Amino acid sequence: MAKGEGMIGPNMATMLCCVVTDAPLEAEQAQRLLLHAANRSFNNISVEGHTSTNDTMVLLANGLAGGDKLNAADEAVFSQHLEAMCIELAKQIPADGEGATHLIEIRVTGAASEADARKISHEIACSNLVKCAILGGDPNWGRIVSAAGYAGVPLDPKQLGLKVNSIELFAMGEPVAFDAKVASAAIRGSFDTLIELTVGQGKGECTHWTSDLTVEYVQFNSEYTT
Template sequence: MQLPSGFRFAGVTCGIKKSGKPDLTLVVADPGSVAAGVYTQNQVVAAPVVLSRSRTPGAIRAVVVNSGNANACTGQRGMEDAEQTTRWVAEAVGCEPSEVLVMSTGVIGHHLPMERISAGVAQASGELASDPDAFLRAADAILTTDQGRKIAARQSTLPGGETISLAGMAKGAGMIGPNMATMLGLVVTDLTLSAEDAQAALSHAADRSFNRISVEGHTSTNDTLVLLSSNRVGTAAQTKGAQTKGAQTDGDTLAAFTAALTEMCIELAKKIPADGEGATHVIEIAVRGAQTDASAAKIAKTIAESALVKTAITGGDPNWGRIVSAAGYAGEPIEPAAMALAIQGTQVYRDGAPVAFDAAAASAAIRSASEVRLELIVGRGAGEATFWTSDLTVDYVRFNSEYTT
């Protein structure tokens, strides 16, 4: 794994989780770094989201993540605890508290165990390293109900010939609804960026990745995605000001970076519904022919959040009527006579009418696939969008009837 230059990582166990699993992550960037963020659109919002949202885009040196406790719905004390955490991190790594972002995930409505947080920050700061093992320990410590780590890394050659690196980690398996706006993501890169360019690239990538996934459509209080750039690669001229610290990137370079970032964010985002609590299939919903891309996205989202569609896939049932009817109540303009649908490569509906197909073979194709693709045409427009969700199983119901949130 080729990690971006200018970063150190740590993941430790400090006793937040009763399970004894790793529960605190620290990522530190070299001086001169910048960050951007996108956050939950839930009106009930956790203290770390309020704090981090107020600091991005801007000059950021460190991100601290605790898992096992969301620090959500915790009132003024929750804000004070988040701010205190940034002070401990700043003292430990040698930066200003205002240069630290906080993420939290876990059970809602409990105050953070601050003595353990303090000890965890001290331990993590002493274990910071730039090697892949440190990155993997950091990726593990942000997990909660996840079955395993969610990471991605790649290199990209820019139009000017320079090679940059990107690496990302994410968590989430339940309480997943698009709308970034319980999901966290952190992406690091060494490309020289202004804070504003970083924000533009991240917002674009999030809209086409993390905002296109769902498990059960429940938007969390804590959803956060942060892009942190160490500004180590690139020769663009520096701009001035705390909120624009970094470099103004030329258009071709920014476009190439945004494409690479979006591609990696899609890879990371798809790992979340794949790990959906109790999930047996990822469902990819590709909608074409809508009036606009936004319209297509809303139709795909509506299908993704249909319990009837999700359970049909669980059972290997090519029940095309559930999919077509969900598109019809999405509230977006469609052309019913022009609609067509293929399920895992089998055409089942065309020009607004059913098509004869081998139901047993179609069912077998669904059952045998870990990822099931639904291709829906809703009209003759240019709008298109892709959305990912998980199926809905008895195990999901069992888990969430027993898990305290």
């Protein structure tokens, strides 16, 4: 169970989440598995990047399923299911962001580390220019690549590759020839947008989900007072 609110930033967001299981988890194990899942789900979503002060995510395991402590193989299966469920819940928060017309998935691969991939995916996700481009159905590789460029991670442009909705826009440091009308129609025609950036340095990966930035977002957040 998860509930999002305003102030959705890339550090759990304003969020209440309670995961329950009857698996026989020990406290240390439950905390470790939950942190792993949070770092691939609720810590990777944003609407406007404004991290809230109030977030709670708990995993309650009452052990009613019985049996011994999970062994490594069982734990791996449990962890996979926990992560998948948290991702499913986490994505619903930006999908329901104020005025959102697109859910944008930013998948960064090939970074030197997961930490580097995280910095890059979060920087792209928090760029108003990227979010406006997706609103407008604009396959604007320059805004995406330049956001990656200021993430504080040394990048070699010649190693970068970018696809939006599986259409290649940028490869080996150069824009590639693509049909702008087709690429634009692919963005406009789908609520889900997939941005895939390869960095060409290693095996670090991170995926971040955000919403587009719309007129309705601005109206909503300027016209109400809290």
